[in-house]
Amino acid sequence: KNEVEQSPQNLTAQEGEFITINCSYSVGISALHWLQQHPGGGIVSLFMLSSGKKKHGRLIATINIQEKHSSLHITASHPRDSAVYICAVRSTQGGSEKLVFGKGTKLTVNP
């Protein structure tokens, strides 16, 4: 079992729909990242959080430490939101600073 599981793997939505992408992890963490990877391959950090909720524009990220679960929400989705969204955790095991990544969720927003 992967340490970081994302669902769904693929998601297709119509423009304007509310999107939710889920991430569950099985290790102790010091931080959780949500990353966006566009078709060209560049990776952009969307959020880094260790508790609660963060909001940036139409994007909202939440984390529940007790349940080891995080969600990324996109309100009023737009075709330019089409990308792969990756959840990554910074594990506290062994004092490592490395990120452990989920396999990503490919989002396609149709006009």
Next chain:
Amino acid sequence: GAGVSQSPSNKVTEKGKDVELRCDPISGHTALYWYRQSLGQGLEFLIYFQGNSAPDKSGLPSDRFSAERTGGSVSTLTIQRTQQEDSAVYLCASSFRGLAVYNEQFFGPGTRLTVL
């Protein structure tokens, strides 16, 4: 600098040749990370530097892979005797401080390596 830069952006090499990939982190960032993304696969950790030392090399897939960082800045990832399975996008990231500090990693654009 404005962001993390990597060079070359693309590299095509023949099986058995050595390659060097370069990463220039954001100025002042003491932590530097190398990751790899193979076709159709997720990102995987390779190595992490704090300053010039590498506390975690656990992700390096074989002894053909090595990395160094000099002057607490530029890092070079070297792959010796490349194999076709080394084909991937190699990503570098940097952050201000790595040791048990809540900090954000900034990613470079990656180097796409193709081994023929």
